Amino acid sequence: MGNSKTDRRIIRTKRFIRDALTELMEEKGFEGVTVKDLTKKADINRGTFYLHYQDKYDLLEKSENEVIQEVKEFIKKANPNEIVSANLKEQPLPFIITLFEYIQENARFMQVMLGPKGNPGFHLKIKEVMKTNMLEKLELMDNKTPPLVPLEHLMSYVTSAHLGVIQHWLEQGMEQSPREMALTLASMTFLGPAYVAGIKRT
Amino acid sequence: MGNSKTDRRIIRTKRFIRDALTELMEEKGFEGVTVKDLTKKADINRGTFYLHYQDKYDLLEKSENEVIQEVKEFIKKANPNEIVSANLKEQPLPFIITLFEYIQENARFMQVMLGPKGNPGFHLKIKEVMKTNMLEKLELMDNKTPPLVPLEHLMSYVTSAHLGVIQHWLEQGMEQSPREMALTLASMTFLGPAYVAGIKRT
DNA sequence: AAGATAATGCACATGATGTTGATTAGTGAC
DNA sequence: GTCACTAATCAACATCATGTGCATTATCTT
Numbered sequence: 001m002g003n004s005k006t007d008r009r010i011i012r013t014k015r016f017i018r019d020a021l022t023e024l025m026e027e028k029g030f031e032g033v034t035v036k037d038l039t040k041k042a043d044i045n046r047g048t049f050y051l052h053y054q055d056k057y058d059l060l061e062k063s064e065n066e067v068i069q070e071v072k073e074f075i076k077k078a079n080p081n082e083i084v085s086a087n088l089k090e091q092p093l094p095f096i097i098t099l100f101e102y103i104q105e106n107a108r109f110m111q112v113m114l115g116p117k118g119n120p121g122f123h124l125k126i127k128e129v130m131k132t133n134m135l136e137k138l139e140l141m142d143n144k145t146p147p148l149v150p151l152e153h154l155m156s157y158v159t160s161a162h163l164g165v166i167q168h169w170l171e172q173g174m175e176q177s178p179r180e181m182a183l184t185l186a187s188m189t190f191l192g193p194a195y196v197a198g199i200k201r202t
Numbered sequence: 203m204g205n206s207k208t209d210r211r212i213i214r215t216k217r218f219i220r221d222a223l224t225e226l227m228e229e230k231g232f233e234g235v236t237v238k239d240l241t242k243k244a245d246i247n248r249g250t251f252y253l254h255y256q257d258k259y260d261l262l263e264k265s266e267n268e269v270i271q272e273v274k275e276f277i278k279k280a281n282p283n284e285i286v287s288a289n290l291k292e293q294p295l296p297f298i299i300t301l302f303e304y305i306q307e308n309a310r311f312m313q314v315m316l317g318p319k320g321n322p323g324f325h326l327k328i329k330e331v332m333k334t335n336m337l338e339k340l341e342l343m344d345n346k347t348p349p350l351v352p353l354e355h356l357m358s359y360v361t362s363a364h365l366g367v368i369q370h371w372l373e374q375g376m377e378q379s380p381r382e383m384a385l386t387l388a389s390m391t392f393l394g395p396a397y398v399a400g401i402k403r404t
Numbered sequence: 405a406a407g408a409t410a411a412t413g414c415a416c417a418t419g420a421t422g423t424t425g426a427t428t429a430g431t432g433a434c
Numbered sequence: 435g436t437c438a439c440t441a442a443t444c445a446a447c448a449t450c451a452t453g454t455g456c457a458t459t460a461t462c463t464t
Contacts, residue, residue, distance in 0.1 A: 007462060009410050031233050034451060045412045050453065116323045124318050127366075138399065145400040148393070149386045150378075156370035157363045157387075158395050164329075164362020165355050172354070184351045185359075191350070192394025193360050197340065198347040209431065211441050236420060247443045252422065 014052060016042035018063055022109050029117035030060060064113065064122050067106065068129060074098060075133050090190055092182030100178030103166060111170040114163070127159040134158065158189060216254060218244035220265055224311050231319030232262060266315065266324050269308065270331060276300060277335050292392055294384030302380030305368060313372040316365070329361040336360065360391060 020041035024033045035056055039046045053059040078095035086093050103110050113122045134155065138144070147154060162185055169181055176184070188196050222243035226235045237258055241248045255261040280297030288295050305312050315324045336357065340346070349356060364387055371383055378386070390398050 007410070009461065013411080035453090036451065046452095047413080047454085048411055051410070055453080116326050118322055120320055120322055120325075121318045123322075138401070141401055147400050148398045149389055151399075152370065152374070153367055153383075153386050154390065154395060154399055156366045157390050160366020160369075161359045161363035161395075164358045164366075167362075168354065168358035176352075181355075184355050187351055188356065188359050188394075190394060190396040192390075192392060192397065193356060193363075194392040195394065196350045197353075197356055198349050199340070199343055209441070211430065215442080237422090238420065248421095249423085249444080250442055253441070257422085 010052070013042075013044055013048060016044060017049065017052070017059065021059060021063060022112055025112045025117060026108070030056075030119060060119060063109075064119070064125060067109070067113075068125050071099070071102065071126070072129055074102065075129065078133075078137075086186075090186065092179060092186050096182040096185060097178045100166075100169075100181050103170070104174060104178060107170060107174065114167045114170060123163060127156075127163060130159040130162065131155045161188070212254070215244075215246055215250060218246060219251065219254070219261065223261060223265060224314055227314045227319060228310070232258075232321060262321060265311075266321070266327065269311065269315075270327050273301070273304065273328070274331055276304065277331065280335075280339075288388075292388060294381060294388050298384040298387060299380045302368075302371075302383050305372070306376060306380060309372060309376065316369045316372060325365060329358075329365060332361040332364065333357045363390070 017038060020038045021033070024037055024041060028037075033056060035049050036046060038056070038059075039049050053062070075095060078093075078098075082094050112118055114126075135151075165181070165185060169176065219240060222240045223235070226239050226243060230239075235258060237251050238248060240258070240261075241251050255264070277297060280295075280300075284296050314320055316328075337353075367383070367387060371378065
């Protein structure tokens with residue numbers, strides 16, 4: 001009975017709205033966007049919007065969560081063994097390459113959401129996913145000695161660093177390949193930023 | 203002749219408004235705050251607000267820039283020689299300690315502005331200041347070999363990492379001392395996150 | 405083809421916005 | 435202490451976005 005996914009009109013309308021959101025956020029930033037703007041751009045009646053979303057914040061959150069969900073799912077597929085071995089060879093992590101590829105495919109949305117006009121809450125969600133993933137993978141490694149700093153700080157450091165580089169890559173028009181980016185990240189994380197910078201060669 | 207700084211009423215009113223901003227952002231986030239809220243909390247007439255600021259965005263920007271300016275100024279005082287020598291001994295950087303102390307003094311404002319209810323643009327401004335500073339200091343070091351990755355990515359990595367840790371520290375109620383925090387950051391930056399985590403001990 | 409329901413169009417009350425003009429009260433300079 | 439200046443107040447106004455309701459039309463599913 002009218003399962004909310006089967007009716008074409010619904011998915012059509014939702015797609016229109018979400019596309020409009022990306023475009024309009026690019027122009028004016030989330031807070032500059034009104035429901036009227038959205039429905040005008042999506043070419044639907046304003047009332048229709050409220051049939052699907054409570055307000056624009058509801059729309060934002062649902063759009064974000066969709067992306068988060070996708071990221072979670074293909075991160076889960078990452079093979080722990082591959083990761084450990086890649087680490088030891090100082091190779092780019094295959095699952096990080098995949099991540100960059102995914103971001104590249106959704107570049108427009110990701111750039112807006114992660115950019116200065118985006119939502120800080122989205123950053124948190126992404127970092128949370130990264131952190132959970134890293135902690136799990138860390139557990140699986142056998143060559144482990146106690147961390148030298150509080151694990152919480154370490155996680156903040158690495159997740160923020162990675163997200164920051166992703167952001168910058170998007171802003172600059174994604175000039176490097178996903179593979180290059182993954183390698184860059186691996187270098188800095190495994191050799192350390194200072195070493196990579198060229199200072200402190202013992 | 204009425205130099206806009208001399209009149210007590212003006213600075214009083216501005217202080218009220220800015221204090222109200224911090225409090226209200228803590229409650230509802232920037233976008234939840236209305237001019238009416240601000241003037242009610244500040245106990246001034248709504249019209250008075252528009253005598254000083256164009257709108258709430260203008261208020262936000264001016265408040266941010268004030269902080270940025272202060273940060274810039276005391277970062278400038280950092281002694282390059284101290285920095286180089288501290289690096290070599292793997293000690294916390296004195297100027298980073300000072301930075302944490304400053305943040306601690308303005309904790310409330312900083313936490314709100316850097317938190318999930320804050321403004322992503324503020325992050326950018328802070329990172330920009332950090333980046334400029336780091337590039338300058340990097341120039342002054344003699345023990346330098348070419349960087350292994352694009353300098354732009356390196357800067358994104360380090361500035362985002364540092365800001366991320368600061369954010370986390372604020373969220374957690376600043377349990378560690380500025381000195382501890384500076385040391386933690388130095389460890390991760392100089393030894394590398396992976397080494398600090400306990401993996402990849404060659 | 406028929407029943408279900410998504411989408412439309414219009415109207416309405418509400419609340420925030422930014423501006424204006426007249427008035428009151430506090431301030432700085434002399 | 436006085437006086438000119440101007441910050442702050444108060445009330446009113448037009449404008450706009452919001453969220454909701456309801457009758458009607460168009461489209462989908464089966």
